[in-house]
Amino acid sequence: MSARWLDDELDNEDPxxxxxxxxxxxxxxxxxxxxxxADPDDGEADDxxxxxxxxxxxxxxxAELKSGKEATAYVAxxxxxxxxxxxxRDLEARSFKRDGVYREGQVILDERAARAMAxxxxxxxxxxxxxxxxxxxxxLWRLWQAGLSVPEPLVGPSPxxxxxxxxxxxxRLIGSEDHPAPRLSEAALAPDQARDAWGQAVQGMADLLxxxxxxxxxxxxxxxxxxxxxxxxxxxQLTTRHNPNFADLLRRDAESLSTSFRxxxxxxxxEATLREVQRRALGPGPAPxxxxx
Ligand SMILES: Nc1ncnc2c1ncn2[C@@H]1O[C@H](COP(=O)(O)OP(=O)(O)OP(=O)(O)O)[C@@H](O)[C@H]1O
Ligand SMILES: [Mg+2]
Numbered sequence: 001m002s003a004r005w006l007d008d009e010l011d012n013e014d015p016x017x018x019x020x021x022x023x024x025x026x027x028x029x030x031x032x033x034x035x036x037x038a039d040p041d042d043g044e045a046d047d048x049x050x051x052x053x054x055x056x057x058x059x060x061x062x063a064e065l066k067s068g069k070e071a072t073a074y075v076a077x078x079x080x081x082x083x084x085x086x087x088x089r090d091l092e093a094r095s096f097k098r099d100g101v102y103r104e105g106q107v108i109l110d111e112r113a114a115r116a117m118a119x120x121x122x123x124x125x126x127x128x129x130x131x132x133x134x135x136x137x138x139x140l141w142r143l144w145q146a147g148l149s150v151p152e153p154l155v156g157p158s159p160x161x162x163x164x165x166x167x168x169x170x171x172r173l174i175g176s177e178d179h180p181a182p183r184l185s186e187a188a189l190a191p192d193q194a195r196d197a198w199g200q201a202v203q204g205m206a207d208l209l210x211x212x213x214x215x216x217x218x219x220x221x222x223x224x225x226x227x228x229x230x231x232x233x234x235x236x237q238l239t240t241r242h243n244p245n246f247a248d249l250l251r252r253d254a255e256s257l258s259t260s261f262r263x264x265x266x267x268x269x270x271e272a273t274l275r276e277v278q279r280r281a282l283g284p285g286p287a288p289x290x291x292x293x
Contacts, residue, residue: 048087048168057155057170058083065180070132070236071169075177082173083154084180086136088129089167099128102216105243130166136236137162137169139213147286148207149200149231174224174231181226185219185260193228194264200230201257202273206280213238214246218253219260250274 052058058078065073065084076083108114116124140153151171156162162169175181184197201223208215215222216237224231239246254277255270268276 048165052085052165052168052170055164057165058085061085062177075173075180076170077177078154078170080154080172082177084151084171084173086169086171087167088133088169099132099237101245101249102237102239102243104245105239130163132236133166133169134159134163135238139235139238140169140171142211143208143232143235145288145290146207146211147288148211149204149229149286150235151231151233174233175226181224181231183221184223184225184230185221185263187225189225189264191265194261194266196228197223197225197230197264198261198266198268201261202276203280204230204232205253205257206277206283207285208232208238209250209277209281210285212240214240214250215253216249217256219256220264221260250277 049058049061056079058076060077062075062077065075067073071086071088074085074087076085108117113124113127117128118124137153137156138159140150141157143150144152145157151174153162154170154172155165173180184201187197189197201220204223205215205218215232215235216239217234218232222232222234224233239249243249251270251274254274258266258268258270258273261268
């Protein structure tokens with residue numbers, strides 16, 4: 001099966017700059033900042049924000065950063081500093097179109113739940129949404145603890161704790177409130193910085209592979225650049241070898257990475273990138289932040 005097949009499945013996910021829709025044209029927009037106040041006297045108060053405030057995870061939402069396909073990113077403040085709050089879309093506004101490719105191979109033991117999800121009932125959509133949020137937390141924790149360059153998750157590691165923040169994911173803001181880190185796709189890099197960023201991006205993909213993961217949407221659109229460090233973001237759809245699409249997703253990631261780096265003057269082919277990733281995956285990884293038992 002070729003990567004072209006995946007391109008068709010994920011048609012709006014195309015990492016090639018010339019073919020990827022910009023956030024400006026994506027509709028409908030996520031909830032606006034004005035509706036996100038946690039003020040209980042405000043009839044428009046957003047219930048997720050109220051809940052996050054009540055739970056003590058945030059004090060306030062500072063600004064809307066970016067509205068994407070699946071979620072809207074906000075800058076917020078919490079007890080441990082600046083927070084990136086990723087608020088997944090209202091169920092009605094989400095298509096769940098891309099989910100299938102990534103979820104293939106997953107076993108759902110609860111038959112009624114499996115039926116609700118397949119039938120896209122409201123309950124089924126809620127379960128899919130919650131699954132997506134919880135997968136993002138679980139992956140962030142796994143990668144963070146293993147020492148990879150990802151934002152630190154700010155709720156958890158117990159799934160009991162992070163399940164309470166659905167449909168939001170809270171993680172540390174990379175950059176500052178005034179200057180959140182740009183994505184590598186929009187960063188201006190000198191030639192030596194571009195080479196350094198490329199090396200880190202390839203190493204990041206290799207670090208994921210060593211742990212058994214393909215990112216599934218790996219390109220400069222999901223890599224942040226801050227103080228000469230690359231940070232991998234957007235990890236809900238990480239897949240393992242249990243997914244029959246694993247090899248295709250991995251190949252597609254390598255192609256997307258190399259294509260999206262062309263604007264920085266690098267022209268490694270997708271094939272060569274994949275070989276380099278596989279070679280590095282056999283080498284040493286980062287030091288774990290937490291020693292797992
Ligand atoms: N920890 C973070 N620190 C700073 N900015 C972040 C962080 N996480 C995400 N962002 C910003 O928020 C944007 C959206 O995040 P993410 O890619 O996870 O969501 P998405 O809905 O998949 O968006 P897209 O459709 O653009 O891929 C990113 O492109 C990035 O600009
Ligand atoms: Mg993204």
